[in-house]
Amino acid sequence: xPKKTFRQxxxxxxxxxxxxxxxxxIVGEDISGGLGSPGEQDAWGGPQGVTKxxxxxxGRSRVLDTPISESAFIGAAVGAAxxxxxxxxxxxxxxxxxxxxxxxxxxAAKFRYMFGGRAVTPLVIRTMYxxxxxxxxxxxxxxxxxxxxxxxxxxxxxxxxxxxxxxxxEAIRDDDPVVFFEHKTLYDVEEDVPDEAYTxxxxxxxxxxxxDDVSIxxxxxxxxxxxxxxxxxxxxxxQCTVVDPRTTxxxxxxxxxxxxxxxxxxxxxxxASPRCSIATDISALVAERAFTALKGPIRMVRPPHTPVxxxxxxxxxxxxxxxxxxxxxxxxxxxxQ
Numbered sequence: 001x002p003k004k005t006f007r008q009x010x011x012x013x014x015x016x017x018x019x020x021x022x023x024x025x026i027v028g029e030d031i032s033g034g035l036g037s038p039g040e041q042d043a044w045g046g047p048q049g050v051t052k053x054x055x056x057x058x059g060r061s062r063v064l065d066t067p068i069s070e071s072a073f074i075g076a077a078v079g080a081a082x083x084x085x086x087x088x089x090x091x092x093x094x095x096x097x098x099x100x101x102x103x104x105x106x107x108a109a110k111f112r113y114m115f116g117g118r119a120v121t122p123l124v125i126r127t128m129y130x131x132x133x134x135x136x137x138x139x140x141x142x143x144x145x146x147x148x149x150x151x152x153x154x155x156x157x158x159x160x161x162x163x164x165x166x167x168x169x170e171a172i173r174d175d176d177p178v179v180f181f182e183h184k185t186l187y188d189v190e191e192d193v194p195d196e197a198y199t200x201x202x203x204x205x206x207x208x209x210x211x212d213d214v215s216i217x218x219x220x221x222x223x224x225x226x227x228x229x230x231x232x233x234x235x236x237x238x239q240c241t242v243v244d245p246r247t248t249x250x251x252x253x254x255x256x257x258x259x260x261x262x263x264x265x266x267x268x269x270x271x272a273s274p275r276c277s278i279a280t281d282i283s284a285l286v287a288e289r290a291f292t293a294l295k296g297p298i299r300m301v302r303p304p305h306t307p308v309x310x311x312x313x314x315x316x317x318x319x320x321x322x323x324x325x326x327x328x329x330x331x332x333x334x335x336x337q
Contacts, residue, residue, distance in 0.1 A: 002192070002193065004161050004193040005187060005190045006158075006160070006182070006186045006188070009168075010165070011050050012195075013169045013172070014054060014088065015053075015054060015057070016169070016197045021086060021172075023085050024087075024172060025085055025087050025088070026051060026054065026088045027064045027088075027090070028046065028064075028090025029046075029065065029073075030045075030065065031051040031054075031064075031065060046092065047128070048182075048187045051063065069099075071102075073089060074089055074100035074103045074104065075100065075103040078121065078177075081121045081122050081123035086122045086172060088125075088172060089123065089124070090126050090127075091127040092127070093139045094127040094141065094142075094143045095139055104125070105147075109152030112152065113151075120175040121175075122174060122175045124168070124171045124174075125177070125179045126180045128183070129144065129182070129220075130142050130184055130185060131271065132221075132315070133185060134312060134315060136310040137307035140315075142272040143272070144181050144220075144272060145273075145276060148249045148281075153178070154171070154179070154202060154247065154249055155247060156168075156180045156181065156202065157248060158220070159186075159218075159244050161186075161190065163244070163246065165194075168180060169197055170200055170202060186221055189224075202246070202247045203250035204246065205246060206244040207241060207242065208223060209230040209240055209242040210241050211234070211239025211263070212263060213238050213239045213263055213265065213329075214239075214240045214241070215241045216242045216266075216267045216325065216329065217266065217282055218268075218269040218270075219279075222270065225322050226269050227242055229322045229326045229329065232326055236330075238329060238333055240329060241262070241263060243259055256285065257289050260286050261293045265294070266282075266286055266294070267298075267299045267301060267329055269325055270302050271302075271303060272302070273302075274304070279301075286298060299332060302320060303320060
């Protein structure tokens with residue numbers, strides 16, 4: 001099986017679905033480029049180069065550059081989805097959601113409900129999130145809890161190249177609006193990814209490690225840190241189960257509960273701001289459904305309730321890390337260092 005980066009996996013999912021289904025179109029800023037200017041007739045493919053090469057293959061009628069107006073092109077994508085196309089809209093940074101949020105939560109998310117199930121909105125909004133690239137407070141937030149809160153939206157947060165390709169293919173084929181979160185530090189991560197198309201169902205969590213002592217539920221990029229922490233803890237004879245929910249809406253509640261019932265301990269790792277986060281939601285879920293199984297308090301590993309700092313030293317301190325996860329686990333099993 002060939003190794004591919006996260007960037008390549010996302011690109012491949014887009015290309016394969018566009019070849020399979022002529023109603024799939026891509027819209028966004030700087031994804032096509034070159035129109036009316038000399039030189040190469042292909043843009044950089046968005047800020048991470050994900051869509052580079054799609055325009056020469058599929059043409060400008062299916063890979064559409066838009067004005068710098070998120071409210072305009074997200075609104076256009078919502079309308080296109082409601083009238084027969086399957087648009088994939090590239091919202092460069094999730095921080096820009098403030099410009100187009102009405103189109104997402106008041107329109108796309110509501111159509112199926114308001115029209116008695118007769119309307120479908122097969123829209124995917126790809127967007128970047130997360131700290132770690134010195135992009136400062138306005139380009140580094142983890143805002144997936146905001147979208148998870150909205151009924152009618154599906155929220156997908158892949159943790160690896162394999163997960164990204166399968167989940168994005170599923171998202172494009174889904175008949176509901178999906179917000180697809182890509183962590184900006186993952187684009188160069190590489191792993192085995194099949195050449196052929198495949199899907200990963202929504203609402204089915206993945207166990208990346210299995211152990212009897214502690215359950216670690218981690219979101220997106222944090223899954224990789226949780227895996228590293230679990231490997232480190234294993235050397236201390238602490239066995240961890242690591243749960244990657246994959247999607248926060250729908251959420252695989254049963255798998256989370258089952259693992260906590262098996263281990264009796266829970267650590268939740270979440271890069272989102274700590275108030276009203278996915279970590280608090282999962283903690284409340286376990287407290288409600290599996291309280292009697294707990295052998296100790298639930299631990300949450302999260303950043304402080306501040307904007308993401310720009311200074312490198314402060315940003316590094318802001319982001320949850322492997323040491324933080326290990327200490328949270330050790331505090332539960334009585335082996336703190």
